[in-house]
Amino acid sequence: MAHLGSHSPDGKPLTSAATRHPRHITRRSLLASAALLITTGGASARVVTKVLPWDPNEAYPVVPVKPGGYLFFTSEEAAIVDAVVDRLIPTDDLGPGAKDAGVTTFIDRQLTGPYGGHDWLYMQGPFSASPLPTQGLQSPLVPRQQYRLGLAALEAYCKTSFGGRGFVQLTVDEQERLLTAMEKGEVVLPNFSSKMLFSAIHSNTLEGFFADPIYGGNRDMAGWKLIGFPGVRYDYRDVMEKPNQTYQLPPVAMQGRPAWGEH
Amino acid sequence: MARRLPRKDVVIVGLGWTGSILAYELSRTGLEVVAIERGPWRDTATDFNIGTAPDELRYAVRHDVFLRPKQETLTMRNNPSQTALPIRKWGSFLPGNGVGGAGVHWNGQTWRFLPNDFRIRSHMIERYGEAIFPEGNHIQDWPVSYDELEPYYDKFEYLAGISGKAGNIKGQIQPGGNPFEGARDRDYPTPPMKQGYAQELFTKAASGLGLHPFPRPSANISAAYTNPYGCSMAPCTYCGFCERFGCANYSKASPQTCVLPALVRQPTFEARTDSEVMKVNLSADGKTATGVTYVDLNGQEWEQPADLVLVCAYGLFNVRLLLLSGIGKPYDPAQDEGVVGRNYAYQTGSGSTAFFEDAKFNPFAAAGSLGVAADDYNSDNFDHAPHGFVGGASITSAHTNGRPILYHPTPRGTPTWGSKWKKAVSETYQRVTSVGAQGSVMSYRNNYLDLDPTYKDPLGRPLMRMTFDYQDNERKMANWMADRCDEIAKAMGAKQTQLNRLVGPWSVVPYQTTHNTGGAVFGNDPKTSVLNRYLQSWDVSNVFVMGASAFPQNAGYNPTGTVGALTYWSLEAIQRYLRSPGPLVQL
Numbered sequence: 001m002a003h004l005g006s007h008s009p010d011g012k013p014l015t016s017a018a019t020r021h022p023r024h025i026t027r028r029s030l031l032a033s034a035a036l037l038i039t040t041g042g043a044s045a046r047v048v049t050k051v052l053p054w055d056p057n058e059a060y061p062v063v064p065v066k067p068g069g070y071l072f073f074t075s076e077e078a079a080i081v082d083a084v085v086d087r088l089i090p091t092d093d094l095g096p097g098a099k100d101a102g103v104t105t106f107i108d109r110q111l112t113g114p115y116g117g118h119d120w121l122y123m124q125g126p127f128s129a130s131p132l133p134t135q136g137l138q139s140p141l142v143p144r145q146q147y148r149l150g151l152a153a154l155e156a157y158c159k160t161s162f163g164g165r166g167f168v169q170l171t172v173d174e175q176e177r178l179l180t181a182m183e184k185g186e187v188v189l190p191n192f193s194s195k196m197l198f199s200a201i202h203s204n205t206l207e208g209f210f211a212d213p214i215y216g217g218n219r220d221m222a223g224w225k226l227i228g229f230p231g232v233r234y235d236y237r238d239v240m241e242k243p244n245q246t247y248q249l250p251p252v253a254m255q256g257r258p259a260w261g262e263h
Numbered sequence: 264m265a266r267r268l269p270r271k272d273v274v275i276v277g278l279g280w281t282g283s284i285l286a287y288e289l290s291r292t293g294l295e296v297v298a299i300e301r302g303p304w305r306d307t308a309t310d311f312n313i314g315t316a317p318d319e320l321r322y323a324v325r326h327d328v329f330l331r332p333k334q335e336t337l338t339m340r341n342n343p344s345q346t347a348l349p350i351r352k353w354g355s356f357l358p359g360n361g362v363g364g365a366g367v368h369w370n371g372q373t374w375r376f377l378p379n380d381f382r383i384r385s386h387m388i389e390r391y392g393e394a395i396f397p398e399g400n401h402i403q404d405w406p407v408s409y410d411e412l413e414p415y416y417d418k419f420e421y422l423a424g425i426s427g428k429a430g431n432i433k434g435q436i437q438p439g440g441n442p443f444e445g446a447r448d449r450d451y452p453t454p455p456m457k458q459g460y461a462q463e464l465f466t467k468a469a470s471g472l473g474l475h476p477f478p479r480p481s482a483n484i485s486a487a488y489t490n491p492y493g494c495s496m497a498p499c500t501y502c503g504f505c506e507r508f509g510c511a512n513y514s515k516a517s518p519q520t521c522v523l524p525a526l527v528r529q530p531t532f533e534a535r536t537d538s539e540v541m542k543v544n545l546s547a548d549g550k551t552a553t554g555v556t557y558v559d560l561n562g563q564e565w566e567q568p569a570d571l572v573l574v575c576a577y578g579l580f581n582v583r584l585l586l587l588s589g590i591g592k593p594y595d596p597a598q599d600e601g602v603v604g605r606n607y608a609y610q611t612g613s614g615s616t617a618f619f620e621d622a623k624f625n626p627f628a629a630a631g632s633l634g635v636a637a638d639d640y641n642s643d644n645f646d647h648a649p650h651g652f653v654g655g656a657s658i659t660s661a662h663t664n665g666r667p668i669l670y671h672p673t674p675r676g677t678p679t680w681g682s683k684w685k686k687a688v689s690e691t692y693q694r695v696t697s698v699g700a701q702g703s704v705m706s707y708r709n710n711y712l713d714l715d716p717t718y719k720d721p722l723g724r725p726l727m728r729m730t731f732d733y734q735d736n737e738r739k740m741a742n743w744m745a746d747r748c749d750e751i752a753k754a755m756g757a758k759q760t761q762l763n764r765l766v767g768p769w770s771v772v773p774y775q776t777t778h779n780t781g782g783a784v785f786g787n788d789p790k791t792s793v794l795n796r797y798l799q800s801w802d803v804s805n806v807f808v809m810g811a812s813a814f815p816q817n818a819g820y821n822p823t824g825t826v827g828a829l830t831y832w833s834l835e836a837i838q839r840y841l842r843s844p845g846p847l848v849q850l
Binding site: 047050051090092097114115120132133137138179211223227228232233234239243244246247254 | 306310311314320321336352459463502524528560561628665692
């Protein structure tokens with residue numbers, strides 16, 4: 001529904017109606033003269049005048065990730081990613097590592113969203129074959145392609161170099177040595193930069209280990225507990241009153257914390 | 264084909280800090296004002312809701328509230344002999360987008376530049392002689408003095424409720440404030456923020472070294488405050504989600520908290536969002552702006568005629584709009600002629616990371632402008648003669664946040680993954696702090712902005728090209744500052760310190776600072792400035808251009824306080840212009 005009083009910028013009355021979020025007309029929207037510019041393709045710009053527009057949930061809250069299954073990875077790819085992230089942040093006496101914290105699921109869901117296609121980035125060509133290091137990201141490959149092509153290249157490399165074994169079948173020691181060489185770009189994978197693959201998985205692993213658990217990683221706030229980050233409490237005036245003292249409360253995430261459900 | 268709209272008195276390009284202040288002040292006098300903003304409408308309750316705001320991945324890492332490079336970016340290179348390539352993903356700086364602009368996601372440090380910063384060329388010559396200036400520099404005096412701007416700094420600080428401690432009231436030095444600051448008429452509207460343990464150590468150590476530490480002026484305010492526009496703010500809770508985030512607490516000064524509630528009630532004001540201005544339209548002789556042409560989300564073009572055009576986008580995009588509109592002569596570095604794009608500058612970052620044996624810094628309990636600073640090495644507050652560089656830095660101890668995706672420091676030499684990395688991250692988080700120096704960057708012949716010959720935006724217009732690198736003068740200054748920071752860090756009791764020097768060419772990859780300045784500078788000579796001293800175009804007198812694009816070179820401070828002051832300074836001139844249109848400075 002268009003807000004009452006909707007008009008195009010040249011003041012012509014609007015006969016069709018479209019809003020960013022279809023909803024019932026409320027008293028509030030009747031009072032508001034915040035209007036939307038209606039255009040033939042359905043995309044809209046907005047005119048705001050006399051009152052602040054107030055549309056609930058304009059912040060489009062994140063849809064919580066439900067673990068289970070993969071939306072992008074094949075089961076073979078997921079197994080390789082599981083093995084890689086388990087080396088990058090291993091489970092040890094300090095607590096769960098990346099695999100156990102759900103980082104593979106985190107990466108899978110990220111790849112299906114706008115990040116996976118570099119949807120928000122400038123991806124117009126031409127792409128230079130010899131960019132300066134100071135010019136940053138210059139590859140036309142979006143994260144989904146980096147994972148699909150990169151993991152296949154890694155697997156092909158492993159099978160050739162390790163007597164038919166894939167990455168998952170390598171010993172922990174072999175995996176660590178291979179990842180160390182990939183980080184330095186010393187491994188030549190067939191048709192793919194080992195450094196680019198390492199760098200994608202490494203940065204996504206850190207994200208998944210430390211991001212809010214709502215995205216599917218950082219399960220039980222394992223990453224936050226490791227360092228003592230209390231999450232999204234949003235009020236630390238008490239901490240400011242007690243300098244140089246250990247913070248005692250457990251972390252809280254955007255959806256609360258598990259104990260809140262235990263009544 | 265553009266559809267022509269009814270005429271307005273004033274059209275404003277961009278609804279951030281400068282656009283919203285001017286829109287309010289002009290529409291309340293009854294003028295018909297329309298602001299055209301290319302991003303969405305944003306407000307606290309709807310867009311920075313407490314249930315969604317503290318999300319590091321979404322905002323700090325994926326850049327949700329920033330301008331998306333897909334919509335517009337720049338190309339960059341370090342020097343004119345290289346081929347510029349697009350900044351495909353933001354890194355070094357983060358331009359805002361939408362209503363509120365970068366005023367939504369800033370940290371809130373709200374400084375006044377020092378009296379010497381405004382006449383740096385004359386001052387340095389008087390004290391040291393011409394020989395102190397670096398090769399190829401374009402350093403020039405500002406066309407206004409600190410004393411002229413003082414009442415307008417005051418206006419902006421009282422608009423934003425800034426928390427701080429005055430160091431100089433009417434010439435009387437105030438204990439606990441910054442003794443180097445220019446004389447101010449009165450103290451800040453709200454008292455300084457509470458400081459953390461690191462700041463306590465810094466204050467003691469810096470004082471012991473003979474320096475003069477003081478709490479930073481902060482737009483994350485310490486106490487409830489209602490500003491002269493009737494907008495109310497609430498005290499900061501030190502949540503640690505300032506920079507890159509909207510504030511859900513109404514505690515960070517922004518157009519949302521300080522201006523929009525008053526502005527939107529003005530019956531002669533209208534905002535059009537999701538609408539991108541293509542160019543400022545000019546009369547046939549090129550001497551008068553007739554309005555702007557913009558395009559909405561559906562690709563429909565609209566022509567908005569207006570008597571006055573106020574260019575209020577982020578500084579870099581002001582410069583691009585002038586280039587695309589043909590206002591002012593583009594800068595040509597080969598001939599060293601022309602003005603639009605000339606004197607682009609940035610800032611340096613250097614310092615020392617301090618590892619303590621056993622401390623609990625609680626870095627998550629923080630705010631964007633929490634921190635203490637010492638200005639003993641800023642501007643010309645110290646003798647430059649032995650050092651061979653121009654400029655200086657503000658040295659600070661601060662924790663702006665402890666958000667772990669981007670903040671999980673480890674000592675140099677630690678592996679980047681594996682059990683050893685995990686152990687180091689776990690052991691370091693609470694016991695590390697830093698002392699940092701944010702330094703000035705001078706203007707140079709070979710640091711400039713122009714239109715890129717190859718890359719275009721989705722509307723088919725050329726991207727702007729940035730040619731920039733740090734020069735020897737800046738490296739020398741920043742690295743000298745890193746040593747000063749290290750002395751303080753050691754005096755604070757650090758077990759181990761690591762110097763962070765300015766090495767290698769400027770890169771777009773790591774975040775450095777969103778303090779891009781210049782390109783449409785103001786001055787007294789049209790050969791070296793785009794705007795006169797009132798931020799009015801020399802060439803098209805009904806165009807005024809706000810923002811840090813007007814700075815002739817950059818200082819060792821965050822720019823927003825000065826941008827705010829210049830806006831109020833220019834507002835008075837605009838009001839004079841409206842009574843009697845024409846150039847406000849006659850040559």
